[in-house]
Amino acid sequence: MKPSHKEMPAARSRGFAAIFRRVWEILEPWQRRRALGVSVLITLTALVETLSVVSIVPFISLVANPAALSKGGLLGTAYAMSGVTSERSFLLLVGFAVLAVLVLGNAFKTFTAWRIALFTNLVGHELSVRLVSAYLSQPYAFFLTRHSAEFAKSILDEVSQVTNRIIQPAMLALSRLVVTVFIGAVLVAADPLVALLVVVVLGGAYSLIFLALRGVIARSGQVRYEANQLRYHVVSEGFAGIKEIKMLGLEAVYAARFAGPSERFARTQAGNQIISLAPRHSLEAIAFGGVLGLVLYLLDTRQTLENALPVVALFAFAGYRILPGLQEIYASLTTIRFAAPTIEALHRDLTTMRPPAEPVHIAAPLPLTRAIRFEKVTFAYPNAERPALRAVELEIPRGARVGVVGPTGSGKSTLIDLLLGLIVPTEGRILADDGPLDGDETLRRWRAGIGYVPQHIFIADETVAANIAFGRPHQAIDRAAVERAARAAQLHDFIVNELPGGYDARVGERGVRLSGGQRQRLGIARALYGDPAILVLDEATSALDSATEDAVMAAIDALDRDRTIIMIAHRLRTVERCDMRVEIKKGVLSVSQQTQG
Ligand SMILES: Nc1ncnc2c1ncn2[C@@H]1O[C@H](COP(=O)(O)OP(=O)(O)OP(=O)(O)O)[C@@H](O)[C@H]1O
Ligand SMILES: [Mg+2]
The missing domain is CATH 3.40.50.300 (P-loop containing nucleotide triphosphate hydrolases)
Structure with missing residues (x-):
């Protein structure tokens, strides 16, 4: 049986700017302020994370060449001022400092993750409450034209789509983007040529993959949205009409009517999952090869291992942050694009239907005298x-x-x-x-x-x-x-x-x-x-x-x-x-x- 595909404005593929503008428009002023606050927190966390990556450099160069301590420089001065008597204990001290930065960085990251989770979930809660109240306060005539299953779907399902598949990934993408930019800047300072190569190869690869697939993602997002709508209709009708279904022996018919959209729903979900994960493995191979090449290149240009090691360590450690970061940005963007039809629908309902400004109380009856x-x-x-x-x-x-x-x-x-x-x-x-x-x-x-x-x-x-x-x-x-x-x-x-x-x-x-x-x-x-x-x-x-x-x-x-x-x-x-x-x-x-x- 062919499902009726309702024509939706969302069938047109939309850019990220439009998606984010719609999200911004449905947020209350306090939610917008909090979104900005969380963004600041994300940026700070990224800064701390960059610091913990960079702090590996002095440590490794010290391991590679302890004698450098007596030659002055930043580390030499620190050594002189620390009052530590042996180079070995100073090394230990630096090691602990690096570790402390790392631990603090991770603690801060956890804190930020908690603020993000709290923010998105509370937004979800508030949006659902607003929708319930907005729908309920519509005039009676409104309910003659909408399928009752739509309400449950918007309130319970679409809201969590918007929070879990648009807002949360957007925050994640922002945090990864900031870290990548900061670490990228450090890499440029360490070795501009290599850094440029890294950015062009990895960034370019992800961009190309995304551009090639974005049409597919948008279309399957639309299919998922419509399939989900049908799933809700069949479930609500099937059980509301259970007596008639039993009498007419329609159990299998209704089960089959559910199976179609359910399968399309599952397949598009699977498709999106694989599209967002797939590049990781191939790009990890590229990155691994890149590190090997980098070691050889740096050994060649910097002559000694002791000169090359800190930079190699920096790139390896930075890669260990940047690569999953890029992967997460890419995965977030595909998820957001996939969920775009949901924000369209929710935005339409929330902007056209206003919940009552104040809670309405049971009114005093209007008297009738004549x-x-x-x-x-x-x-x-x-x-x-x-x-x-x-x-x-x-x-x-x-x-x-x-x-x-x-x-x-x-x-x-x-x-x-x-x-x-x-x-x-x-x-x-x-x-x-x-x-x-x-x-x-x-x-x-x-x-x-x-x-x-x-x-x-x-x-x-x-x-x-x-x-x-x-x-x-x-x-x-x-x-x-x-x-x-x-x-x-x-x-x-x-x-x-x-x-x-x-x-x-x-x-x-x-x-x-x-x-x-x-x-x-x-x-x-x-x-x-x-x-x-x-x-x-x-x-x-x-x-x-x-x-x-x-x-x-x-x-x-x-x-x-x-x-x-x-x-x-x-x-x-x-x-x-x-x-x-x-x-x-x-x-x-x-x-x-x-x-x-
Ligand atoms: N939501 C609706 N949308 C469109 N037409 C409707 C709707 N509800 C009722 N009608 C139409 O309006 C007409 C009057 O319906 P109404 O329910 O007032 O009839 P009624 O006199 O109460 O009938 P009954 O005795 O069967 O309850 C009918 O022709 C019906 O088809
Ligand atoms: Mg009647």
Whole structure:
């Protein structure tokens, strides 16, 4: 089966400047400051590391020619001033000093590595938190257009891609680059010709390899990104639809649907790993040959071993730092390029979706004293050919009991979602009393005053009590209110008599341990818990037998008369007690008053 490759802007290969600019743009100001701080630390570490490489020179030249101590020079002066009596003990002293520099250098390196790790991981943490908050605060309509698996992927997977495969390698590359430049400078001072040769051969080799492969890397990075997206989709759909999959015997089909992208994912990962490691071995051979050649060359130009040895030692020791350094720079750059599509996607989401500036609290309900009014409201779903509701005029006085009927697909749920402020009119407006329902804050307060029982009830894997008092912290749950709500929803008897654990029983993820009707009654109890002034029920009793439905309706009917109730039903008898009936046909409303029956 051919996977649908979504066209992404990231399919164009991007340069490093663009990648780093995007990373910089998604960082908070304090993170940028800290990034600069860590960069300074990296530079200092590189300096110390260079020092530890260079410090080998005086030691080796001393070993090669102890007699030089009496001839003055830097070491001779140090010897004279040290107060050490024998050349041998001075040698020992210098040895210890070299060792100390090395140990200190490594300790400093560890410290810097820790700061880098801390920085990148905290950035990862903060980016995930920002994404969760940004996604959650999107308007409801946003979620109608995105696959739910995308969120988990961005929050859990892409963020760590950006930190582990872009930010961390970038820091590593920077640190190796600085060390290489410093050590390179020392080599130039020691022997410009040889140093130039080293730089040209090694640097040139890595550059050529990278330039030759960068197209391949960018393309496989894109394939990896798309394959990963499919993996997440299949996993989330496969398990969400487990009942249907079992019934239709689709286990193997779904497993195979996963296998395709999973293999592409694995192969591109492997490809990238080998591309970033491969040059090392061949270049190590070149470098080893180079050291041999260098020894012969230096012996030839500097005549004696004692003259040649310090420089040979310096180059050998420097090579021991520079070669892995270059390898790491190269590997980091390939990794960054491979991960480039991730930063594109994350950058897009983080810059277009802003999390709320302040944490939003549960709002105080917006009071309704006179009526809810729809004025010429038209609503069309994104990408829909025709509007789901057309030119709706409707006035619902406070305390009215409204029954909404109409064939399936006629627009009942859409009307309710508009009323709830989950979606906003494409044209026209909705007013509560005379205030228009728009703007985040108003809609939030409006929703806070509504008890809503949706067509499909979401149940969290918590206790029954926590599900009725949904979202409240445990210690804030009002047990008496929970029981009152459960009694009205005709659920109390079932909870205390049949559910082991009663109100403290856990009901399983998405309520798998409840029947359809029990789930519905739990939804009703939840809507009643907050004692809302407006109650909205979307097919809330469709799964109940008529005796239980009658009991639930009687309980709702017995609520005080200034409560506004709007209910959708397929069965006319459900709404016969309403005083107003709204009928929808293909998105067009007709309203009739009913006499109390
Ligand atoms: N997210 C969406 N995107 C595009 N079209 C949608 C979306 N949701 C619903 N629709 C369309 O809008 C129309 C009205 O849907 P709505 O859910 O309001 O119907 P309904 O009257 O509640 O039906 P039912 O009784 O089956 O629940 C339908 O034609 C449906 O296909
Ligand atoms: Mg519906």
